[in-house]
Amino acid sequence: MIVDERYPIGKFEFKGEITNEVVKxxxxxxxxxxxxxxxxxxNMNMEQLATPYRLxxxxxxxxxxxxxxxxxxxxxxxxxxxxEENPTIKPYQEEKWAELPDSKSPINVSLELLTALHKRLVxxxxxxxxxxxxxxxxxxxxxxxxxxxxxxMYAWHGRHHLAxxxxxxxxxxx
Numbered sequence: 001m002i003v004d005e006r007y008p009i010g011k012f013e014f015k016g017e018i019t020n021e022v023v024k025x026x027x028x029x030x031x032x033x034x035x036x037x038x039x040x041x042x043n044m045n046m047e048q049l050a051t052p053y054r055l056x057x058x059x060x061x062x063x064x065x066x067x068x069x070x071x072x073x074x075x076x077x078x079x080x081x082x083x084e085e086n087p088t089i090k091p092y093q094e095e096k097w098a099e100l101p102d103s104k105s106p107i108n109v110s111l112e113l114l115t116a117l118h119k120r121l122v123x124x125x126x127x128x129x130x131x132x133x134x135x136x137x138x139x140x141x142x143x144x145x146x147x148x149x150x151x152x153m154y155a156w157h158g159r160h161h162l163a164x165x166x167x168x169x170x171x172x173x174x
Contacts, residue, residue, distance in 0.1 A: 028171070030155050049061040060165055134148065
C-alpha cells in the first residue's frame with residue numbers, strides 16, 4: 001500500500017452530523033496532542049530534527065513550530081467566532097512563517113507553548129454549548145466554517161502533522 005507522505009492519515013473529511021460525542025472525541029484528540037508530539041520527538045538529535053518528513057517537505061523542527069503557529073491561529077479564530085458575528089479571519093502564509101528565524105529555535109519552546117495553549121483551548125472547547133458549535137467565521141479562501149467543524153479540522157491537523165513525524169521515524173528506523 002502506497003501512502004501519500006503529504007497526507008499520511010488522509011485529508012480532513014467529515015460529512016456526518018457534528019454531535020456532542022463527535023466533538024468530545026475531537027477535543028480529547030486536541031488534548032492529547034502535546035504529549036504525543038513531545039513523545040514523538042523526545043529522543044531526536046539535531047540532525048534528525050533538521051530532516052524533512054518527505055522530499056520537499058518541512059523539517060521535523062519546522063513541523064513542531066508550525067503546529068504552535070497554526071494552533072494559536074485556530075484558538076484565536078474560535079474566540080473570534082464566539083464573540084463576533086461571522087467575522088472574517090485573516091489567513092497567513094504558513095510556508096513563509098516556517099522560514100522565519102523563530103522556526104529555527106529549540107523545539108521545546110513550541111512544545112511548551114502547545115502544552116499551555118491546548119490546556120486553554122480544551123478548557124474553552126469543553127465549555128461550548130451546541131449553539132456555540134454552530135457559530136461561524138469566514139475564511140476568505142475556504143468560506144464559512146463553523147466552530148464545530150473547526151474543532152474537527154484542528155484535531156485532524158494535529159494528528160496529520162504528528163503522523164508526518166512518526167512515519168518519518170518509522171521509515172528511518174529511528
